[in-house]
Amino acid sequence: YEADLVESIVRKVLSELKKKFELHISENLVGIDRHVKEVMEVVDTKKSHATLFLGIHGMGGIGKTTLAKAIYNKISNQYEHRSYIADIRESWKRNGGHYLQNQLIYDISKRKNEVRNEDEGVEYISSKFKGKKVLLLLDDVDDVVQLTHLAGKSVAGNPVAGDRDWFSSESMIIITTRNERILQKFGVDHIYDHKELDYEQSMILFCKHAFRKESPPREFEGLTHEVVSITGGLPLSLEVLGSLFCGKERSKWRGTIKKLEKVPPRKVQEKLRISYEVLEDGQKQIFLDIACFFVGTDRRTVSYMWDACGFFPEDGIDVLRFMSLIKIENYNELRMHDQLRDLGRTIVREENQQQPWHRSRLWDLEDVKKVLTKNKGTGKIEAIDLSKGGSDGDVYKDEQFKKLTSLRFLHMMKGAQLKGDFKDSVDELKWLRWENCPMNFEVNNFRATELVVLELPHGKINEGWEGWSSFKMAEKLKFLDLTHCEYLENTDFLSAFKNLEVLILNDCRRLQQIDSSIGGMKALLRLELRRCESLTKLPEEIGELKALQQLLVDIPKLSALPDSIGSLENLEILIIARSGIEELPDNIGRLGKLRVLGVIGCKKLGGKLPESIGSLQNLEE
DSSP states (O other): OHHHHHHHHHHHHHHHHHHHHOOOOOSOOOSHHHHHHHHHHHHHHHOOSSOEEEEEEOSTTSSHHHHHHHHHHHHGGGOSEEEEEOOHHHHHHHHOHHHHHHHHHHHHHOOOSOOSSHHHHHHHHHHHSTTOOEEEEEOSOOOHHHHHHHTOOOBTTBOSTTOSOSSOTTOEEEEEESOHHHHHHHTOSEEEEOOOOOHHHHHHHHHHHHTSSSSOOGGGHHHHHHHHHTSTTOHHHHHHHHHHHTTOOHHHHHHHHHHHHTSOTTOHHHHHHHHHHTSOHHHHHHHHHIIIIITTSBHHHHHHHHHHTTOOHHHHHHHHHHTTSOEEOGGGBEEOOHHHHHHHHHHHHTTOSSOGGGSSEEOSHHHHHHHHTTTOOOTTOOEEEOTTSSOTTOEEEGGGTTTOTTOOEEEOOTTOEEEEEOTTTSTTOOEEEOTTOOSOOEEEOOOOTTOOEEEOTTOOOOTTOTTHHHHTTOTTOOEEEOTTOTTOOBOGGGGGOTTOOEEEOTTOTTOOBOOGGGGGOTTOOEEEEESOTTOOOOOGGGGGOTTOOEEEEEOTTOOOOOGGGGGOTTOOEEEEESOOOOOOOGGGGGOTTOOEEEEESOGGGTTOOOGGGGGOTTOOO
């Protein structure tokens, strides 16, 4: 009996550990077990004395990522180290290869930001992880270089780090891509061609989304067969169209089916466009914004802009999710399938194929150049991303922005400068993202009074920066990110931002003082003070932040928390990491809404906790 009990407990523990590492996949899966079984049968026969590389390819929307995640979940408990790197194609372009290498390094070793460029990443991964049994999932690869810099297998004629493998011979690397040639060139051990669903599986998947069960009601059988027959067995198309028809009256099905029949069956974009057409205007704007700029962005941040534009983001995002047009993943990241992203960008291009200055959104570098270098901006343009080209120190002058009177989102190129008179040019600007912002601010009349999101990471600015006189006019500002602004020494300039809800001061290494005026930020919901190496204390006025819900502190020289912290009646998350605090305030027990209390690496605390912690009835972890 005891042996059976022990075995039962072990099984339960292993099951719980497995859940901890599982990746999220939809519950409405059809036919996935068969695909997983087919792949695993091949994998079992391919085992060798080297890392096993498995490639999964197929068209967009076919379910490659879902299959890869299912395989990953099935075998994850067999591996000591695991890493899932999502959306490599887009993230590589946006953040660079070293960003993804750092993610892989962190997943395996829990060490952050170890490499500054891709060459350092190759050297680090190839030398540090030999002998480690690793399960790695590389999702949406579109260039063999991404594999040679993340997975390390030599390509014919192009050896990487002089070795076939960077990990132990028991490791497994799963790769998904739309391009089979990448897998062939890389020389994976097995390529799995992910095919469309057959008719029976297509029917079940469609019905799960349209009727929330596996078969249609009798009165919908004929219409359902018509819809399923024109989806081509593409899971994404079945999910989106199933959501489209969900709850729709039978009398309205025929008209929608007629629209579908006019679109060639293989043109999935056009089929998906039907779901776009039924959206309300604000929902369409949100969809197009995500497609052009915000895949991978925190929904909470971008919602500030959408709310200021009157797009009703909370409702809009829910509608887009229900219709399978977007997904919300870990850390509130907005995700969109490749084909849906392509659809959104196609819709914007169709606003004017030949003249990009008559489009609402510009993200392509060549289109941006056509508009700005020739001063052809118009009031039609609402959003511009300048971050993908140029060089540090490029100058953009006022005449290039004069006619951009509807501009609401601007992502500046890193280190770029603005010069001239910007009167009437930025009146509608809601969001400015300006990385490596220079100290020299040669701008007049920059009256961005409608600004709600301001991001100045890695800015070469301090509290005396001339730009603050312009930005202090942004009384509606909700979100301010000053991460890695290493020249900041105090925060007295922030007193103007009374409506701020999020303030991020991470990695401000010279920051010595949080000004007492912070107590005037009555709307502040989140305050981040991570790796502020010169900061020694927090002001008592912190306790006046009655709305504060999240306080994240990583201050090595901090010796004590202010006693007023017990007054934060709405605080839900309190993280204190790597600080020198010796004790927690006794009144911490007054934080009635606290759900998460994290005390990490505070060696002087020595495990001492006040008795009042027992009063925290909502504490989850």
